[in-house]
Amino acid sequence: MTGRVRSRRAAVALFILIALGATPALVAQVAMPAPSEMSGIPLPSGDLPNGSVSVRLVREELGNNISGHPVDLHVAGDTRTVSTDEDGRALFEGIPASLVSVSTTVDGEALGSGAFRAPVQGGVRVMLVAGVGAAPPAPAPEAREGEIVFGGDTRWIVEMSDEAVEVYYLLEAFNNSSAAVVAATPVAFELPSGAEGAVLLEGTTTQARLDGRLVSLEGPLSPGRTTLNVAYILPYSGGTLTIEQSVPAAVEQVAVVAEKRGEMRLSSPQITQEREMNAEAGTFLVGGGPRLPAGGILSISLSGLPHHSRVPRWVALALIGVMLVWGFWSLSTEPRGADGDRRRTSLASKRERLFDDLVNVEIDHRVGKLAAGPYTKRRDELVSQLERLYRRLEPAVSSMPRGTAGLPG
Missing domain, CATH: 2.60.40.3680 (Immunoglobulin-like)
Structure with missing residues (x-):
């Protein structure tokens, strides 16, 4: 344990010197721990962006950077992946203040850190060293109830x-x-x-x-x-x-x-x-x-919720039902023969279009797309067109009942 503490202190000093741009000679004056002891140790760093983790990936020694290699960061059940740059560094930013860990695999060798907390202020640096038989990452703390x-x-x-x-x-x-x-x-x-x-x-x-x-x-x-x-x-x-x-x-x-x-x-x-x-x-x-x-x-x-009354809907349905019955009765009284067949076909086609228009008007009014004034005007126009259509095709048929049949007059 004492050796591990010394390695951590030496690693902290080394990171500070490197961050300050110290020369190799000055770096060499610091007691260097074994690379395997440095691997996976999270070190706070105030010069990193807030809520960030910087992972440096090297092979066997500090100067042998591994570039273009994917590194994973595990946070809150999610995994983020960033590839290392030419200096062997992968930077993860915008990490919430929670337990995280980093890992990667180099030539079949699993490298990683134990779980550590991402800081709110500043960041954390982690070095992963491949090819030296680095110890496997410490297991994350076991969750409890x-x-x-x-x-x-x-x-x-x-x-x-x-x-x-x-x-x-x-x-x-x-x-x-x-x-x-x-x-x-x-x-x-x-x-x-x-x-x-x-x-x-x-x-x-x-x-x-x-x-x-x-x-x-x-x-x-x-x-x-x-x-x-x-x-x-x-x-x-x-x-x-x-x-x-x-x-x-x-x-x-x-x-x-x-x-x-x-x-x-x-x-x-x-x-x-x-x-x-x-x-x-x-x-x-x-x-x-x-x-x-x-x-x-x-x-x-x-x-007190705003809502549309259902009365117009039921009135419209009743109106359409009566018109359908009346239309079928009108058709049943038409003369037979070729002219009568053509008349029935034409009548059915126009009737369906007008009925569709009437239904659409009722729907638009119900959902608020058509105000009361334009709705009443358009509905009356459609009803009148249906009446004129039936009178023109069958003069003997009486006009549609209004008012006394319980429909709008």
């Missing part, structure tokens, strides 16, 4: 769409211990029934999984924060909607933000404080509440 909680900026966001809401879960899973842990209860939950188009958002850890409506985090989780962002669409009908979501880990503080439309209101058994906020993007309802234990249910109720 521990607690995972949702804390930090964890929040639920609801945004309005057309007769649907877009729901965002911005979750920060925290491991507050000093070692990687596996949660005693799996960090997994199922999105509410009716959720559509679920996706994992940018910034989500590579340890997250989404299978249909099932969202999960694969362990072990490194110390600190692990981000899980998921979104989905939830359609609704009527003026009220309740979203219920079970939480697999304790939520340190409940936070809900909902975009407000009209007289919409937000309520929840888990919310003890609520207020309305005006921002450049619109008006929002913000609610907060105390700790929610693991296995609890977060219930978010929205009332």
Whole structure:
């Protein structure tokens, strides 16, 4: 152990001298440890970019750099690969503050480091020496069972769409211990029934999984924060909607933000404080509440939601049904023969086009693409065209019933 400490101190001094541009003669004055003792030792370096790891790959001795060779960095269940430059260095940047390790294989010889923590300030230098029988990398600390909680900026966001809401879960899973842990209860939950188009958002850890409506985090989780962002669409009908979501880990503080439309209101058994906020993007309802234990249910109720009445839809369907029956009856009274056949073919073709136009008008009005005024005008035009069409082809047929048949007059 004492020899290993001396090697580490000597390696630190050597790296400092090299970084300062010392001459070979000055470097030689430092007691040089064996290359195999230097291999895989992580050394902090303040001259590197924040959150970076620099790996130098050499063969047998310091001056024999190995260039163009892939080096792997393992972080949070993910592997990043960078090839060494002409100086034998591979630089990894933008590494989160978590446990990492580096490894590579040269001529069948596995080289690597043990697990070490990537710093927030400055970086870490690691040298890997091939061809000297370097000791295999130390095993990473074994993960133990521990607690995972949702804390930090964890929040639920609801945004309005057309007769649907877009729901965002911005979750920060925290491991507050000093070692990687596996949660005693799996960090997994199922999105509410009716959720559509679920996706994992940018910034989500590579340890997250989404299978249909099932969202999960694969362990072990490194110390600190692990981000899980998921979104989905939830359609609704009527003026009220309740979203219920079970939480697999304790939520340190409940936070809900909902975009407000009209007289919409937000309520929840888990919310003890609520207020309305005006921002450049619109008006929002913000609610907060105390700790929610693991296995609890977060219930978010929205009332006064904007929605379209279903009455016009049913009226339109009834209108189309009566017109179809009336059209078939009109056709059944036409004279037979070649002229009658041609007339029926022409009538059927025009009738289908007008019916399609009428259905499209009803759909456009229902989804809000067509306002009430243009909708009524266009619908009346289509109905009138159908009436004129039938009168022209069969004068003996009476006009379509209006008003007294329960249809719009």
